[in-house]
Each structure stands twice: as C-alpha cells, then as structure tokens.
Amino acid sequence: xxxxxxxxxxxxxxxxxxxxxxxxxxxxxxxxxxxxxxxxxxxxxxxxxxxxxxxxxxxxxxxxxxxxxxxxxxxxxxxxxxxxxxxxxxxxxxxxxxxxxxxxxxxxxxxxxxxxxxxxxxxxxxxxxxxxxxxxxxxxxxxxxxxxxxxxxxxxxxxxxxxxxxxxxxxxxxxxxxxxxxxxxxxxxxxxxxxxxxxxxxxxxxxxxxxxxxxxxxxxxxxxxxxxxxxxxxxxxxxxxxxxxxxxxxxxxxxxxxxxxxxxxxxxxxxxxxxxxxxxxxxxxxxxxxxxxxxxxxxxxxxxxxxxxxxxxxxxxxxxxxxxxxxxxxxxxxxxxxxxxxxxxxxxxxxxxxxxxxxxxxxxxxxxxxxxxxxxxxxxxxxxxxxxxxxxxxxxxxxxxxxxxxxxxxxxxxxxxxxxxxxxxxxxxxxxxxxxxxxxxxxxxxxxxxxxxxxxxxxxxxxxxxxxxxxxxxxxxxxxxxxxxxxxxxxxxxxxxxxxxxxxxxxxxxxxxxxxxxxxxxxxxxxxxxxxxxxxxxxxxxxxxxxxxxxxxxxxxxxxxxxxxxxxxxxxxxxxxxxxxxxxxxxxxxxxxxxxxxxxxxxxxxxxxxxxxxxxxxxxxxxxxxxxxxxxxxxxxxxxxxxxxxxxxxxxxxxxxxxxxxxxxxxxxxxxxxxxxxxxxxxxxxxxxxxxxxxxxxxxxxxxxxxxxxxxxxxxxxxxxxxxxxxxxxx
Amino acid sequence: xxxxxxxxxxxxxxxxxxxxxxxxxxxxxxxxxxxxxxxxxxxxxxxxxxxxxxxxxxxxxxxxxxxxxxxxxxxxxxxxxxxxxxxxxxxxxxxxxxxxxxxxxxxxxxxxxxxxxxxxxxxxxxxxxxxxxxxxxxxxxxxxxxxxxxxxx
Numbered sequence: 001x002x003x004x005x006x007x008x009x010x011x012x013x014x015x016x017x018x019x020x021x022x023x024x025x026x027x028x029x030x031x032x033x034x035x036x037x038x039x040x041x042x043x044x045x046x047x048x049x050x051x052x053x054x055x056x057x058x059x060x061x062x063x064x065x066x067x068x069x070x071x072x073x074x075x076x077x078x079x080x081x082x083x084x085x086x087x088x089x090x091x092x093x094x095x096x097x098x099x100x101x102x103x104x105x106x107x108x109x110x111x112x113x114x115x116x117x118x119x120x121x122x123x124x125x126x127x128x129x130x131x132x133x134x135x136x137x138x139x140x141x142x143x144x145x146x147x148x149x150x151x152x153x154x155x156x157x158x159x160x161x162x163x164x165x166x167x168x169x170x171x172x173x174x175x176x177x178x179x180x181x182x183x184x185x186x187x188x189x190x191x192x193x194x195x196x197x198x199x200x201x202x203x204x205x206x207x208x209x210x211x212x213x214x215x216x217x218x219x220x221x222x223x224x225x226x227x228x229x230x231x232x233x234x235x236x237x238x239x240x241x242x243x244x245x246x247x248x249x250x251x252x253x254x255x256x257x258x259x260x261x262x263x264x265x266x267x268x269x270x271x272x273x274x275x276x277x278x279x280x281x282x283x284x285x286x287x288x289x290x291x292x293x294x295x296x297x298x299x300x301x302x303x304x305x306x307x308x309x310x311x312x313x314x315x316x317x318x319x320x321x322x323x324x325x326x327x328x329x330x331x332x333x334x335x336x337x338x339x340x341x342x343x344x345x346x347x348x349x350x351x352x353x354x355x356x357x358x359x360x361x362x363x364x365x366x367x368x369x370x371x372x373x374x375x376x377x378x379x380x381x382x383x384x385x386x387x388x389x390x391x392x393x394x395x396x397x398x399x400x401x402x403x404x405x406x407x408x409x410x411x412x413x414x415x416x417x418x419x420x421x422x423x424x425x426x427x428x429x430x431x432x433x434x435x436x437x438x439x440x441x442x443x444x445x446x447x448x449x450x451x452x453x454x455x456x457x458x459x460x461x462x463x464x465x466x467x468x469x470x471x472x473x474x475x476x477x478x479x480x481x482x483x484x485x486x487x488x489x490x491x492x493x494x495x496x497x498x499x500x501x502x503x504x505x506x507x508x509x510x511x512x513x514x515x516x517x518x519x520x521x522x523x524x525x526x527x528x529x530x531x532x533x534x535x536x537x538x539x540x541x542x543x544x545x546x547x548x549x550x551x552x553x554x555x556x557x558x559x560x561x562x563x564x565x566x567x568x569x570x571x572x573x574x575x576x577x578x579x580x581x582x583x584x585x586x587x588x589x590x591x592x593x594x595x596x597x598x599x600x601x602x603x604x605x606x607x608x609x610x611x612x613x614x615x616x617x618x619x620x621x622x623x624x625x626x627x628x629x630x631x632x633x634x635x636x637x638x639x640x641x642x643x644x645x646x647x648x649x650x651x652x653x654x655x656x657x658x659x660x661x662x663x664x665x666x667x668x669x670x671x672x673x674x675x676x677x678x679x680x681x682x683x684x685x686x687x688x689x690x691x692x693x694x695x696x697x698x699x700x701x702x703x704x705x706x707x708x709x710x711x712x713x714x715x716x717x718x719x720x721x722x723x724x725x726x727x728x729x730x731x
Numbered sequence: 732x733x734x735x736x737x738x739x740x741x742x743x744x745x746x747x748x749x750x751x752x753x754x755x756x757x758x759x760x761x762x763x764x765x766x767x768x769x770x771x772x773x774x775x776x777x778x779x780x781x782x783x784x785x786x787x788x789x790x791x792x793x794x795x796x797x798x799x800x801x802x803x804x805x806x807x808x809x810x811x812x813x814x815x816x817x818x819x820x821x822x823x824x825x826x827x828x829x830x831x832x833x834x835x836x837x838x839x840x841x842x843x844x845x846x847x848x849x850x851x852x853x854x855x856x857x858x859x860x861x862x863x864x865x866x867x868x869x870x871x872x873x874x875x876x877x878x879x880x881x882x883x884x
Binding site: 206211291677 | 732749751752753755756759760761763764765766767768769770771772773775776778805806807809813818821822825827828829830831832833834837852855856857859860861862863864865866867868869870871872873
C-alpha cells in the first residue's frame with residue numbers, strides 16, 4: 001500500500017536530543033491545510049524547538065521509543081491503541097515503547113477530542129503514516145551507514161538487518177543520522193497481513209499506575225500553594241444567584257476565601273460546549289476538600305427565579321402533547337405512507353419512553369487552574385480541551401497562546417466532559433481568588449448540575465400486508481431539546497412507504513451528549529418495535545430483519561440510507577450462528593444497530609428474579625473493521641453492554657420543581673457487580689476494512705435485546721425505561 | 732482541631748484535623764495519598780475503600796476522630812512492589828477502563844480473599860457489589876478475583 005505524502009514538509013520536525021538519542025518530532029495529525037505546517041522547516045532544528053513542539057516520537061540510543069498520545073483518555077483506551085498504530089508502522093517491539101500523554105497543542109495535532117467514537121477512525125491513516133515515515137528515514141540512515149541500498153534492508157522490532165552481509169543496526173544507532181535526512185514524497189505502509197502489533201491484544205499502558213494507586217486523574221493534581229475550591233449552584237433549574245452573605249464562612253478553620261463568578265457575562269458568545277444552566281456561582285476556597293465542601297453549608301444565599309420550575313410530570317405531559325398534536329419537521333418521506341397504512345392488513349403502533357440520565361462519571365467534575373497576569377495553566381479531565389481553551393480565553397480576555405491545558409486521565413466521560421463548564425469555573429475562581437485552585441464537585445454537585453441525556457418519547461407505526469410484508473413505516477419522535485430520530489437509518493431504505501418526523505420540546509434543564517447520543521434511546525425503541533412487528537408478521541425476529549436487509553441490498557428505497565446493508569446483515573447472521581439461535585422458537589432477545597460507523601448485533605438471555613430481570617449471558621457480534629487492540633476492544637464492548645443494561649433497567653433522573661430528585665448513589669441506582677451478566681461472548685467480523693468506532697456502538701442495541709428478552713421471559717412488553725422500578729439502595 | 736496519629740501503610744503519620752474530617756480527605760489532602768478515590772461521600776460506591784486494621788471500610792464515611800491510633804492500608808501500600816495477587820490478577824485480566832474505581836475494587840477484593848481464600852461466584856458477587864464500576868468492567872473484575880484466589884492458594 002502506498003500513501004501519497006501530501007504534506008511532506010510539515011510531516012517531520014527534527015531536533016537534536018539530549019543523551020545521545022534523537023527526537024523525531026512528528027506532527028502526525030497535522031492538517032494538510034495548516035499554514036503553520038506549510039512553513040515548517042524539515043531541516044534539523046535545535047532542542048529548544050522540540051520543547052515547544054509536543055507532537056513527537058522520541059527514539060533513545062538504547063532503542064527505547066517514546067510515543068506521545070495526543071487524544072484525551074476517558075477509558076476508551078486510545079492512550080494504548082493510538083500509539084500501537086504508530087509502533088506498528090515504525091516496526092518496533094511494543095515492549096520498548098513508552099507512551100506519554102500530550103497536552104493541548106493545536107499547532108501540531110488536530111482533533112484532540114474524545115467523542116463520537118472517532119479517534120481511531122480519524123487517526124488510522126495519519127498515525128500509520130507517522131510510523132512509516134519514521135521507519136523509512138531510519139532505514140535510509142542505516143543504508144548510508146552500512147553503504148548498501150535501502151532496498152536490501154529489512155526491519156524487525158526496532159532493528160534494521162542487512163541479511164546479505166549479516167549486519168544489523170538498532171534504531172537508536174541511526175536515529176541521529178535519520179533526523180538529518182529529507183523525508184520522502186511518499187511512504188509505503190505495511191500489508192495488514194504483516195501486522196505484529198495491530199490486531200494483537202496489548203494491555204492498558206496505564207494499568208500498572210492504576211493498580212498501584214499512582215496519581216493519574218484530575219482529582220489527583222496537587223501543587224504547592226494550591227487551594228481547594230467547592231462551588232454552590234442554585235438548588236433548582238430555573239433559578240439563579242441573587243446575593244450571598246459569606247460572613248459565617250470567612251474565618252472558619254482552613255477557609256481562605258469566598259468568591260462569586262459569572263461564566264456567562266454580557267457579550268460572551270457561547271460555543272456549543274458552553275452548556276451550563278448555572279453560570280453564576282459562589283465558590284469557597286480553602287486548604288482541604290472536605291473543609292470547603294463542609295463550609296458551604298454556612299453560606300447564606302438568596303436565589304431568585306428566572307424561569308418556571310419544571311417537574312417530571314409536566315415534562316411527560318408536554319412530550320405527549322407535542323407527540324400527539326405538535327407540528328413536526330418532516331425529516332424523510334418515501335412513497336405514500338398514509339395510503340399504504342390505509343391498505344395494510346395489520347397496523348402496529350407503539351410508543352416508547354426514556355427519562356433524563358446524568359452521566360455519573362465515577363470521578364466527579366474537577367479541574368486545576370492557575371491564572372496569573374502572565375497566563376493560565378489548566379490541568380484536568382476534559383474531552384474537548386480546544387473548546388475549553390477558547391471559552392477560557394474569551395472570559396479571561398487572554399490570548400489562547402497564553403493558556404495551556406494538560407489532559408489528565410479521566411475517571412469516565414460518557415459525554416459529560418465534552419462540556420467543560422467546570423474547567424471554565426476553575427479558571428474564573430483562580431482569577432478571582434488570585435491563587436492556584438483545584439475545583440472539586442461533590443457527587444451531589446455533579447448529579448444536580450449536569451448536561452443530561454434528554455428525556456425522549458417516540459411513536460412507531462408499521463403496516464403489514466396480508467403476507468406479513470412491511471409496506472409502511474412511520475417514526476415520530478420528540479425529546480427535551482432534541483428529537484431522537486435518525487431519519488436515514490434502518491429501517492429507512494427497506495420499506496417503500498416511510499415517514500420520519502422530528503419534534504423538540506423546550507426545557508430549562510440542561511441537556512447534552514451522553515454515550516451514543518440519541519442512539520442510546522432510539523435503538524432500544526426501534527429494536528423493541530421491530531420485534532413486535534416481526535411477531536405480528538408471524539416471523540422469526542432475525543429472519544424478519546434479514547428480509548428487510550435483503551431488500552436494502554437488492555433494491556434500496558431512497559439514496560440517503562446511511563448504512564451498509566451487507567455489513568448490517570453480516571453481524572446479525574454472525575450472532576445468530578455464534579449464539580446457536582433457534583429460529584422460530586428462541587427464548588432470548590435479539591437486536592442489531594448501526595452507529596458511529598460500526599455494526600453490532602446481540603442475543604441476550606435473562607431470567608426473571610421476581611419482577612426484576614437478571615441478565616445471564618450476552619452474545620455480541622461486532623463489525624468495526626480492523627480491530628486495533630482486541631484486548632481493549634473486548635473491554636469496550638463488554639462495558640458498553642453492561643452500561644446499556646444498567647441504565648435501561650435502573651437509570652432515571654426525575655425533577656420536582658426544577659430540583660433533581662436523585663442526588664447521590666443512595667437514590668440513583670447504577671448497575672452493580674451482582675446485576676451484571678455472568679458471561680459476554682464477543683465475536684468480531686474479520687474483513688480488513690479500516691477501523692471505526694468502538695466506545696459507543698455496543699450500548700444502544702443491548703437495550704433492545706434486553707427489552708425483547710424481558711418479553712420472552714415474562715410475557716410482557718416493556719415500553720418505559722427504566723425497565724426495573726427504581727428502589728432505595730443501601731450503601 | 733486535634734492531633735491524630737494513624738499508621739498508614741506501615742508508617743506512623745500525625746495530622747491536625749477536625750474530628751469529623753473523613754479519613755478519605757486526611758489521606759488525600761493532608762497526607763498526599765491520592766490513590767484512594769472520592770466517589771460519593773456517603774459510602775455508597777466503594778471508590779474510597781481502604782483497610783482499617785485489616786478490614787475493608789469506606790474511608791469517606793469514617794471520621795478521623797474515630798480511628799486515632801488505627802492502622803490503615805491504602806492501595807499504595809497493598810504491596811511493596813505492586814505484586815499483590817489481586818494487583819497481578821487485575822493486570823492479567825486488563826481490568827481497567829477508566830480505572831478510577833479500581834483501587835477501591837482491589838481493596839475490597841483483597842479484603843474478601845483474606846477472609847475467604849476460595850470464594851464461590853455468589854460470594855464474589857455479593858461482596859463486590861458495594862463497589863460501583865461505571866465503565867462496566869464487572870465481568871473482568873469477577874474473573875480477576877478468581878484468578879487472584881488461585882494465585883493465593
């Protein structure tokens with residue numbers, strides 16, 4: 001495989017290294033269009049230069065290689081899998097690789113973002129080119145040194161061999177010379193058949209630090225002179241800060257300051273990531289997290305109402321009214337749906353609901369900030385560092401190049417840390433107090449100041465003819481701030497008469513992306529509904545879906561169908577075979593879904609324990625193209641399955657007069673060890689296609705598989721999440 | 732404020748604190764041992780699990796005033812070289828995703844195995860269910876506990 005190197009001059013930055021080795025500064029994710037990159041000098045530059053360039057690959061004289069990992073690590077394992085791709089093409093022994101997290105560096109990296117399961121998909125080719133380019137230069141250097149043609153050399157595990165003369169050189173021995181060479185116009189990538197690292201499970205590069213309790217997370221940041229900060233936000237959505245009397249708090253042991261901040265001043269143009277229902281906050285600063293959390297109770301704060309308080313009952317009736325009578329946006333229409341429904345022999349109509357969900361990352365929101373007149377240093381858990389910096393720059397009136405952001409390993413993200421209000425708050429608190437601070441949310445702060453998964457309501461109708469053929473399909477969905485409907489996804493394209501409609505309900509509850517946005521609801525609804533339609537048609541649920549895919553393969557309806565019917569059907573067939581599906585008489589639940597460019601199908605088995613389902617076994621087939629790191633990939637699939645089961649069974653955030661009714665894990669139920677499936681069997685499709693997302697795709701369909709399994713085990717269809725009624729928990 | 736002395740990972744440490752300050756924040760903010768995590772503050776998630784005189788407890792809900800003179804083991808002190816069977820098993824099964832809850836999970840697992848060297852599936856499930864893993868690594872945790880039990884036998 002040959003890849004044209006369109007940005008050769010920007011590709012490689014070289015600098016001399018200390019200690020005899022050499023640093024090849026590789027701007028591996030540099031955009032071809034970057035002005036800075038176009039001006040980059042490919043010649044040797046001095047060490048001072050590489051210090052300012054964070055995107056680099058370092059080769060030590062002993063052959064040890066340091067690979068920087070540019071993307072935020074939220075548990076999706078990119079800190080292991082992305083460097084694996086570089087190491088593969090570089091052709092080094094993975095055991096000699098050290099991985100370091102890069103900070104925010106928009107001059108040298110693009111898309112330093114964790115979201116949409118896109119890191120591997122977007123990084124795949126640039127990362128391979130980065131490794132291959134470095135390998136090419138090392139081989140060229142060895143050829144000079146050995147005075148042979150480069151074509152006579154081969155590499156293996158960081159060593160360059162000249163078999164003809166039985167000589168060899170380690171990468172570390174030629175790195176200095178390699179750095180002086182001109183990068184080639186094009187670079188040859190490995191044949192995937194020769195991969196030694198990609199496709200071979202590698203363990204989490206941070207695992208040893210994790211199991212020995214080393215500092216890794218934002219909450220672990222500690223600096224000399226740092227104060228801890230806790231915030232107080234309004235008790236309910238629709239309220240804001242009016243005044244604060246902090247006299248009882250000042251003077252308390254360990255308390256240093258009380259400040260108020262405003263993250264939404266007049267004139268600030270919010271970005272998409274500035275979702276924040278409570279921009280005006282009070283912050284207490286002191287020398288210990290517990291002291292500042294505790295001292296907040298002595299503040300006397302007056303709140304004022306600036307919009308109507310909302311409650312769950314009202315939310316639900318508003319969604320129902322909208323769904324029944326609202327004027328919808330028509331997102332897609334094929335054929336003549338109403339005429340088809342009129343002539344249908346059978347019409348099935350069902351409505352599905354899911355509540356608001358908090359993200360509940362195990363590590364609560366937090367951030368370190370040190371704002372001075374000269375600049376701002378930020379460090380913490382953030383999925384979108386570039387956007388955080390923009391907002392902080394605007395609020396501090398400070399140029400972006402004076403603001404540094406270091407990403408820590410994150411104790412979960414699930415979408416919450418796309419919205420960096422906590423980072424903004426830390427910066428404003430640091431500025432107001434004139435001190436370095438670490439802002440820490442209590443669990444209650446975290447759960448009650450969220451960017452929640454919206455509440456959703458969707459109605460499906462399906463029309464079948466006398467032979468049980470699907471002739472009409474209608475989906476009409478609404479939700480808080482957004483509709484959950486994807487108009488061009490399955491079963492669009494498989495039915496002649498199709499209508500998709502969107503409605504959105506206004507709310508003052510802040511909402512945002514939550515692992516597999518919209519899909520995390522609509523997949524379960526759609527796959528439950530299709531199960532019922534298959535039953536009405538008198539067909540096996542897998543056979544029924546495969547018939548639809550046959551139509552999409554042979555004669556698709558419309559041109560905008562955003563899935564590949566072959567791959568979609570492929571995962572369904574694979575899971576059918578691996579789970580030994582008993583066509584026509586299986587007692588398990590099945591579902592399939594496509595999102596984040598990957599295909600997943602599942603067969604789920606459960607038993608009823610009283611009224612509560614307990615999942616015992618899940619079979620899962622996945623088509624995400626090439627699996628970069630099978631070890632991490634399996635973990636992601638398993639995690640998504642357990643996450644989906646847990647939230648569908650137990651998750652719900654409800655509101656009374658604008659106040660969340662659940663504020664901690666005594667009232668908010670998350671899935672526990674004893675409630676997780678005892679076995680998950682994952683099967684990857686091997687097709688050699690470039691890799692796609694894995695952090696999200698296994699979650700959405702499992703909710704459908706769960707609902708369908710509940711029906712087969714209990715005889716009852718479930719339409720409302722959470723499927724298991726919430727109950728009080730004991731700690 | 733009073734002075735308390737506790738033995739942490741084998742070393743005597745003195746701290747000035749209010750008697751109500753939870754052990755968790757003494758460990759993290761006063762002693763700089765940040766391996767023990769904050770998750771909920773009410774003893775409902777297990778992220779803050781440490782051993783107190785050998786038994787697993789939730790350090791977020793235990794005031795320092797009640798543990799004066801006690802011996803505390805945190806994840807940093809579970810073993811000298813990171814080679815406790817539970818730690819080795821966690822590495823072998825590549826358990827962590829985000830990893831944040833895992834210190835608490837391992838402290839619970841180590842405590843379970845010291846009391847019950849060969850727990851069956853039901854016992855593992857029951858005793859590990861006080862520790863939440865938001866990423867959903869439960870099946871791996873379960874397998875790792877079994878592996879650790881085998882290593883210890």
